[in-house]
Structures are given as structure tokens and as C-alpha cells.
Amino acid sequence: MVTYLRRMDDDRVFKALADPTRRFLLDLLFARDGRTLSELESAVEMTRYGVMKHLRVLEDAGLVVTRRSGREKFHFLNPVPIREVHDRWIDKYTERQVTALMNLKKELESDHDQH
Amino acid sequence: MVTYLRRMDDDRVFKALADPTRRFLLDLLFARDGRTLSELESAVEMTRYGVMKHLRVLEDAGLVVTRRSGREKFHFLNPVPIREVHDRWIDKYTERQVTALMNLKKELESDHDQH
DNA sequence: AAGATAGGTGACCATATGGTCACATGTCAA
DNA sequence: TTGACATGTGACCATATGGTCACCTATCTT
Numbered sequence: 662m663v664t665y666l667r668r669m670d671d672d673r674v675f676k677a678l679a680d681p682t683r684r685f686l687l688d689l690l691f692a693r694d695g696r697t698l699s700e701l702e703s704a705v706e707m708t709r710y711g712v713m714k715h716l717r718v719l720e721d722a723g724l725v726v727t728r729r730s731g732r733e734k735f736h737f738l739n740p741v742p743i744r745e746v747h748d749r750w751i752d753k754y755t756e757r758q759v760t761a762l763m764n765l766k767k768e769l770e771s772d773h774d775q776h
Numbered sequence: 777m778v779t780y781l782r783r784m785d786d787d788r789v790f791k792a793l794a795d796p797t798r799r800f801l802l803d804l805l806f807a808r809d810g811r812t813l814s815e816l817e818s819a820v821e822m823t824r825y826g827v828m829k830h831l832r833v834l835e836d837a838g839l840v841v842t843r844r845s846g847r848e849k850f851h852f853l854n855p856v857p858i859r860e861v862h863d864r865w866i867d868k869y870t871e872r873q874v875t876a877l878m879n880l881k882k883e884l885e886s887d888h889d890q891h
Numbered sequence: 892a893a894g895a896t897a898g899g900t901g902a903c904c905a906t907a908t909g910g911t912c913a914c915a916t917g918t919c920a921a
Numbered sequence: 922t923t924g925a926c927a928t929g930t931g932a933c934c935a936t937a938t939g940g941t942c943a944c945c946t947a948t949c950t951t
Contacts, residue, residue, distance in 0.1 A: 671799075672796055675790075675793050675794045675799070676794045678790050678793075678794070679790045679791045679793070679794035680908090680909080681787055682909085684786075684790070684865075687869070691868065691869065697927075697928090698927070698928065699926085699927065699928085707909095707910075707911095708910075708911060708912085709927090709928080710910070710911060710912075710929095710930095711909070711910050711911075713928080713929075714908095714909075714910075715909085729928095731917095731918060731919075731927090732917065732918040732919065732926070732927045732928070733918090733926095733927065733928085734927080734928065738869070740869040743866055743869045744869075747862065747866055750799075751858055751862055751866070753806065754802075754806065754853075754855040754858045754859070795938090795939080797939085812897075812898090813897075813898065814896085814897065814898085822939095822940075822941095823940075823941060823942085824897090824898080825899090825900095825940070825941065825942075826939070826940050826941075828898080828899075829938095829939075829940075830939085844898095846897090846947090846948060846949075847896070847897045847898065847947060847948040847949065848896095848897065848898085848948090849897080849898065
């Protein structure tokens, strides 16, 4: 349907990052890796089930990887997807920042048309 | 409620980037600035109203700025919010040991390449 | 003035999303 | 082996989101 959606992985990563709770969970794991679900649950005002769903989304996006040991499941941060999205999507917007901004200011200030 | 949501602007930017159509619109504006709604509409398989809603979201997030001239409205890309999100959020995840991690990932995924 | 063009608004609908609960499985510790 | 602990599943609900439509205003052209 949407032919311009070429990278489903990108979409999963962007959608995973769209929720503030999930970004906060990533922040927690960034501060310290290898936390269990229970530990993460205690850091958020939300039931265990909500946290589970969020962790599932993060895991599907590849942003979090897990390791099971006994009855516990440890969660680790995986920055690779963010890095990849950054490299092939965000970089191009930030690299020409200065030039684009200067052009934009010129556009807004003068009534010069671009055509 | 969510005390860890300190930056509403971040949230708006992330949510704006979460939709593939909106990312495509940004790509269009990245390729060439100053397009009208009608021009953007013709590039997407969607009615004008859907495009309007998406542009509104992008504008609220600060990712797109507009200039009205007569009956036309021109849309310009503003990379500053992406730059800010990148600087204060993505950088910390990517700068750490990403290179080593990516190498490790490649080693794990294709150990036949190694020895 | 009349018609075409560009854009805007509010209602509306289907689906996606965030979150909870009852219940269930597997694991550790005494 | 009993009970507490850690995690998992499916149903369920309220709201957010993506998208369309009828209708509307403003501007340009002839």
C-alpha cells in the first residue's frame, strides 16, 4: 500500500521511540543494563503488564535484547538500531543544518521565490 | 502523571516521526523545499485532508514551517528539532561503544566469516 | 461576476494503541 | 512440597490516531 515504506525496521524503531514510557525504559537500561521486569516495573507508575507490553515493543524493534536465567529475565540495551536509523535517516537532515537554516531565513525574510 | 516526561517538545517530535507518511513528506521537503499542499498531495496516495493533518502534526512538532502567499501555502523543512533530539537523546546511545557492539553483532550473526 | 483554484474546519468512522485484569506456568527456597 | 516469586497470555476497555467526506472561505483569472 505505502510504497515509500521501504524499511519496516525503521518503522518499528520510530514507533517504539514514539512513546515516552518506552523512552524512559531505555533511559533506565542506559543507566544500568540487565534489569529484570520486576525491577523496571518498580520504576514506573504502571502495572507489570503494561511494562511487559512496552518491553515487547522495544524488543521487536531490536532496541532491547533479553537473556533468561531461571525465573528471571534480564533486559539489555541494544543501541544498534538507533545507530542505524541515525546513520541512514537523521544524518541527512542534520548535516546540512546550517545551510538549510540560512536558506530558510532568506526565504522567510525576502519575498524571493525559489522558482 | 508521567513525571519522567520532561520535554514535551521531544515527545511531539518523536510522535511526528513515528508515521511513515510523515517521514515521506519530510523526505519530499528534504529533496525540495517550498512545496504547496497540492503539490505534496499529488505525491502521496491520500486525500488532501489526510496530508493536511500530517502537515499539521509536523508543524506542531516544529519540523515544518510554512509561509502563506496569496492562496498558496508553502512548506519548508526545519531540521532544528531533529538536530536537538539527536543531540540530547540519540547521541548518548550511539556514542558509547557502538562500534564495538556492531562488530560484535556482526561476529555473532556471521561467525562463518570469521575463522 | 463567475468559475476555477488553493486551502480550512468539523463531524465522522475504523483501527491502533496503552493499559488493566483474571488466570496460568515455571522456578526458587525452606 | 508448599508457598512465595518472576514471568506469561488472552480478553477486555478507553482513548488516540489515520483517514475520508460535506461544506466552507479566500484568492486568482478571464
